[in-house]
Amino acid sequence: AVLPDYMVPSAYVLMEAFPLTPNGKLDRKALPAPDGDAYARQVFEAPQGEIEATIAAVWSELLGVETISRNDSFFALGGHSL
Incomplete structure (x- = not known):
């Protein structure tokens, strides 16, 4: 409710600790x-x-996601403009 949509992370990865230099x-x-x-x-x-x-088949192959819903966003699934 506080962040704009573009600032909300599209993926969450649970980690025990962050890798450090x-x-x-x-x-x-x-x-x-x-x-x-x-x-x-x-x-x-x-x-x-x-x-x-x-389109769903192409996205699935390109992004490595098994199932693509008709309402999924290409960018939210990990796609980018490059």
Whole structure:
């Protein structure tokens, strides 16, 4: 309710401790990549029609997410503009 949508993390990864550099700073390169279960998801609604099914298949392969709902956001699932 306080943060704008673009500032809310799309994935949460539970960690026992953060990886640190020898200087004691956060080692960002050593952070694990979030898996498919780490992303916030809405209630699953299957893609409808041939076009939605094709887009869902491409997203699934590209992002490594098994199931894609018709209301999922490409960016919220880990996609980016590059």
